[in-house]
Amino acid sequence: MILTANTAAVSPKVGVLLVNLGTPDSxxxxxxxxxxxxxxxxHRVVDLNPLIWKPILNGIILNTRPKAVAELYQSIWWxxxxxxxxxxxxxxxxLSGALQAQLGRTVPIALGMSYGNPSLANGIDALTTQGVDKVIVLPLYPQYSCSxxxxxxxxxxxxxxxxxNYPETRFSKEYYQxxxxxxxxxxxxxxxWQQHGQSQxxxxxxxxxxxxxxxxGDPYQQQCETTAILLAQALGLEASQWRLCFQSKFGKEEWLTPATDSLLESLPKQGIKSVDIMCPAFAADCLETLEEISIAGKESFIDAGGHSYRFIDCLxxxxxxxxxxxxxxxxxAGHWLAS
Known part of the structure; x- marks a missing residue:
């Protein structure tokens, strides 16, 4: 067998796949x-036995929830x-502009969503069609979770x-600290705080x-706690000036506590009548921040006797x-970007 090859050195072409959870098309x-x-x-999101879960999902949830959830999306849709x-x-x-300024060359970047459009496969295709042979997958979740x-x-x-064939790939797992x-x-x-003042x-x-x-074995809770402690330290907050909580409970199983909605209802009774609230686990504002926290959360806090409720946008x-x-x-990327 005679082998032929182009022996000229070929510089790797590095691309980035930015990943988030996803959104409905409308x-x-x-x-x-x-x-x-x-x-x-x-199954990573709901890991119940499919024989139990699929009839519930297809027979009940998908026939009752879409209309109500669509109305929530309509309330925050831009x-x-x-x-x-x-x-x-x-x-x-x-990010493209920042990398261009730093490196002096263009780094292809594509979006990929875990669910909905554009899919992760679409994102990878968008990179490989540009000649990318080395991909950095960057999930925009600061804290790792199996879900x-x-x-x-x-x-x-x-x-x-x-x-x-597929591109050599590096995967960013977490950046919580x-x-x-x-x-x-x-x-x-x-x-x-500079614009609105600091709440209690x-x-x-x-x-x-x-x-x-x-x-x-999921390290998510520990990583959330680490993020919260480091942020409180960076802001110089005393223990009484901040709280960590968990939102978006789904189903009847026990979830991490304290639950955000329960905490919002209890704080006014403890004499805390003004709060600032943020969602550090979210890299971009979405239904869970703009509706669940900014709108519904405020209603819960004010109805419970709170006076001032201010939502801090995601990053x-x-x-x-x-x-x-x-x-x-x-x-x-490391040495990938050195050539």
């Missing part, structure tokens, strides 16, 4: 139903589209399974997970957040 019951079906069919998607596009553009970050790994692996992440959070709080208590509301996940495309994402890419 705030309609039809699109919400499609999104919920994909999301809730993932003129440009889904808040999560609009912010993700802004993050992609800002958020792990599905990204699963989906990327499944995408590669059907291919004869990265100094630039903590500083970006601290800057967002300081900017909010800062609430840090993280997305919840079932307690069972933690007892079975979104703030410069300090983009600086963090740029640093994460460069750290993961």
């Amino acid at each position: 705030p309609t019951p039809k699109d919400v139903k499609r999104f919920l079906k994909q999301f809730l069919s993932d 003129q440009q589209g889904s808040p999560l998607m609009v912010v993700s596009e802004r993050q992609k553009l800002a 958020t970050v792990a599905p990204v790994f699963d989906a990327v692996a499944a995408c590669y399974k059907s291919r004869r 990265h100094p630039l992440y903590i500083e970006a959070l601290a800057q967002s709080v300081r900017a909010h 208590c800062l609430l840090m509301s993280f997305h919840g997970v079932p307690v069972r996940y933690v007892t079975e 979104n495309d703030e410069p300090a957040h983009i600086a963090l994402l740029k640093s994460l890419v460069i750290e993961q």
